Amino acid sequence: MFAYIVRRVAAGMVMILAMSLVTMLLFFASPADPARYTCGKNCTPQLLEQNRKALGYDQPVLSYWVDFTKGIFVGSEFPKDPALKKSAPETIADCPAPCLGYSPQSSRPVRDIIVEKLPVSASLAIAAFIMWMIAGVGLGIVAALRKGSIVDRAIVGSALVFYAFPTFFIGLGLYVFLALKWGIVPVPAYTSIADGGVGLWLQGLFLPALTLALVYIAGYIRLTRAFVLEVKGEDYLRTAQAKGLTSGRILFKHTLRGALTPIATVAGLDLGGLLGGTIITEQVFNYDGLGRTAVMAATTYDLPVTVGIVLVAATFVITANIVVDVLYAVIDPRVKYS
Amino acid sequence: MSTWVPTEGTSDALLSVRDLKVTFPTEDGLVKAVNGLTFDLNAGETLGIVGESGSGKSVTSQAIMGLHRGTRAKVEGSIDFDGKNLLKLEDEELRVMRGRDIAMIFQDPLSALHPYYTVGNQIIEAYKVHHGSASKAAVRAHVIDMLERVGIPNPQKRIDQYPHEFSGGMRQRAMIAMALVNSPRLVIADEPTTALDVTVQAQILDLLIDLQKDINAAIIIITHDLGVVAEMADKIMVMYGGKAVEGGTADQTFYSPEHPYTWGLLQSMPRIDRERLDRLRPIPGNPPSLISPPSGCAFHTRCAYRDDENLGCSTIVPEFDVQDWHPVRCLIPAPKRKAIFDTEIRTPSS
Numbered sequence: 001m002f003a004y005i006v007r008r009v010a011a012g013m014v015m016i017l018a019m020s021l022v023t024m025l026l027f028f029a030s031p032a033d034p035a036r037y038t039c040g041k042n043c044t045p046q047l048l049e050q051n052r053k054a055l056g057y058d059q060p061v062l063s064y065w066v067d068f069t070k071g072i073f074v075g076s077e078f079p080k081d082p083a084l085k086k087s088a089p090e091t092i093a094d095c096p097a098p099c100l101g102y103s104p105q106s107s108r109p110v111r112d113i114i115v116e117k118l119p120v121s122a123s124l125a126i127a128a129f130i131m132w133m134i135a136g137v138g139l140g141i142v143a144a145l146r147k148g149s150i151v152d153r154a155i156v157g158s159a160l161v162f163y164a165f166p167t168f169f170i171g172l173g174l175y176v177f178l179a180l181k182w183g184i185v186p187v188p189a190y191t192s193i194a195d196g197g198v199g200l201w202l203q204g205l206f207l208p209a210l211t212l213a214l215v216y217i218a219g220y221i222r223l224t225r226a227f228v229l230e231v232k233g234e235d236y237l238r239t240a241q242a243k244g245l246t247s248g249r250i251l252f253k254h255t256l257r258g259a260l261t262p263i264a265t266v267a268g269l270d271l272g273g274l275l276g277g278t279i280i281t282e283q284v285f286n287y288d289g290l291g292r293t294a295v296m297a298a299t300t301y302d303l304p305v306t307v308g309i310v311l312v313a314a315t316f317v318i319t320a321n322i323v324v325d326v327l328y329a330v331i332d333p334r335v336k337y338s
Numbered sequence: 339m340s341t342w343v344p345t346e347g348t349s350d351a352l353l354s355v356r357d358l359k360v361t362f363p364t365e366d367g368l369v370k371a372v373n374g375l376t377f378d379l380n381a382g383e384t385l386g387i388v389g390e391s392g393s394g395k396s397v398t399s400q401a402i403m404g405l406h407r408g409t410r411a412k413v414e415g416s417i418d419f420d421g422k423n424l425l426k427l428e429d430e431e432l433r434v435m436r437g438r439d440i441a442m443i444f445q446d447p448l449s450a451l452h453p454y455y456t457v458g459n460q461i462i463e464a465y466k467v468h469h470g471s472a473s474k475a476a477v478r479a480h481v482i483d484m485l486e487r488v489g490i491p492n493p494q495k496r497i498d499q500y501p502h503e504f505s506g507g508m509r510q511r512a513m514i515a516m517a518l519v520n521s522p523r524l525v526i527a528d529e530p531t532t533a534l535d536v537t538v539q540a541q542i543l544d545l546l547i548d549l550q551k552d553i554n555a556a557i558i559i560i561t562h563d564l565g566v567v568a569e570m571a572d573k574i575m576v577m578y579g580g581k582a583v584e585g586g587t588a589d590q591t592f593y594s595p596e597h598p599y600t601w602g603l604l605q606s607m608p609r610i611d612r613e614r615l616d617r618l619r620p621i622p623g624n625p626p627s628l629i630s631p632p633s634g635c636a637f638h639t640r641c642a643y644r645d646d647e648n649l650g651c652s653t654i655v656p657e658f659d660v661q662d663w664h665p666v667r668c669l670i671p672a673p674k675r676k677a678i679f680d681t682e683i684r685t686p687s688s
Binding site for chain 2 (some may be wrong): 239
């Protein structure tokens with residue numbers, strides 16, 4: 001088991017580095033000149049060239065990548081060009097390990113940006129995750145147990161409505177009606193726990209998390225319903241019934257244990273995917289998280305920030321994958337890794 | 339041992355089934371899975387129910403366990419167990435009897451055991467649900483003892499293993515331990531050996547017989563294989579299309595059967611105690627539709643001895659013809675049935 005985890009982590013790291021290279025390749029293959037975006041209105045050819053050298057955009061992509069990877073482990077310094085460092089020592093910015101690069105557009109190390117934005121996206125993802133897991137799995141179980149009834153159809157049908165509408169529509173709808181028109185919930189604005197305490201933090205999270213949760217709920221209701229129904233047809237449930245167990249025990253010990261295992265897998269992957277930022281929800285609610293920052297970085301050709309966020313998001317997905325696989329072996333005694 | 343005579347009215351048997359009907363509504367119409375079944379079973383007796391797929395054997399066993407409750411199936415007639423009509427009991431009353439008084443052994447022990455719990459956990463659960471006050475250590479000791487009795491070696495270790503760590507035969511032994519852990523008075527074994535290797539089948543059957551003696555339980559053994567019940571059943575009921583077509587002692591059914599369907603079952607079975615036939619003789623055709631069963635005798639469409647003109651096989655529904663406590667649901671007169679069996683079935687022309 002331990003050897004398996006080590007192997008998976010090593011493979012995950014290789015994958016992350018490969019992804020950073022692919023992101024850079026795409027970036028360097030673009031017809032636009034990334035250095036131009038760092039130069040501003042009063043750009044001169046000299047300044048452009050200086051910026052290009054400072055950011056290392058003059059190097060071939062492979063050596064840029066090697067340099068970047070080295071920075072993750074031993075840290076780095078900007079500007080990159082040794083001549084430039086000598087001529088303008090006042091511009092030198094230190095970037096200690098793990099260095100994810102330096103953003104020329106915002107004049108900060110990428111790591112600082114990520115450390116600032118990550119809590120926003122992570123709060124949103126986790127709050128939404130808790131909401132949709134409780135509601136989605138709960139309603140899915142109810143729908144399965146009342147299969148074919150009005151309750152079942154109402155649950156599946158209304159979930160489908162939220163699934164069918166685009167996220168920005170649901171988000172804006174909730175925003176306008178719940179927050180602005182009816183004033184049921186406060187207008188959402190992200191407040192970190194450090195700034196406003198847990199109360200304000202949760203208040204600010206409620207609407208965006210609800211939006212995100214509503215989008216995911218439909219899938220989880222249907223998934224839970226399908227898995228519960230599948231397990232209900234299993235022979236071992238008939239055995240449980242034949243033993244004389246109460247219906248409550250049959251449901252909680254025998255049915256759910258079998259049905260929720262595959263849901264844990266999907267849930268882990270979904271959460272991992274969301275931790276790296278949500279683009280639309282953050283945009284709608286003006287949340288300054290990783291998703292919005294990534295879009296901004298991509299549109300302004302801010303390569304270091306783009307690569308940084310891609311790597312963080314990829315790390316979450318890969319970690320979630322490993323965690324889910326390991327969890328599987330814990331939940332299902334038939335699964336053994338060696 | 340009582341003779342196998344389906345009688346109307348009450349009886350003092352442990353299990354007394356009267357005119358049992360189980361129907362399932364489907365889109366194509368009403369499926370009459372069991373269509374008027376009557377039999378008695380005394381304590382300590384073994385009844386074999388034999389028939390091909392769709393004859394209603396498993397549906398009957400599930401009706402006795404009350405497993406059709408909460409489904410769309412409709413169960414009519416009466417199932418008296420120990421003087422109480424199981425069909426009239428409240429859900430909770432029946433639940434308490436399940437596993438405690440009536441236990442079931444299923445066909446495929448791999449799918450019938452929960453893959454996520456240890457074998458011990460599942461057997462302990464089966465015991466604790468009916469013995470809530472027993473101490474943990476005592477229950478565990480009892481279950482280990484039970485595993486030992488069903489012939490599982492090293493039960494102290496095996497009790498904490500999962501079903502997938504058991505072999506097929508061991509799994510079925512564990513399943514039997516689970517069914518017998520509460521010393522039930524009736525055990526229903528639904529194809530208990532079908533999923534097992536032939537070499538293991540006999541062991542499991544022997545085990546069942548031994549344990550039956552210990553706790554004096556009645557056993558209903560359901561199978562499509564006459565060979566399985568020939569040795570261990572006291573009486574055999576052959577089912578076809580949701581009805582019993584022949585019943586009797588194991589000897590009667592096996593050595594002097596009188597229903598053409600039973601003949602067919604025997605002839606389609608490989609036998610090593612007989613002269614080698616050129617090939618097995620399968621019963622032609624398919625099991626009858628349970629939605630619109632054939633008119634008259636349900637078997638007449640596949641029967642080699644049908645005689646529509648003189649006997650009316652395709653129009654008259656045969657009632658049981660009881661000769662020497664050997665009921666047969668066939669329109670062919672008894673002397674002729676015996677003659678056919680003696681000349682054509684017992685000594686097949688080769």
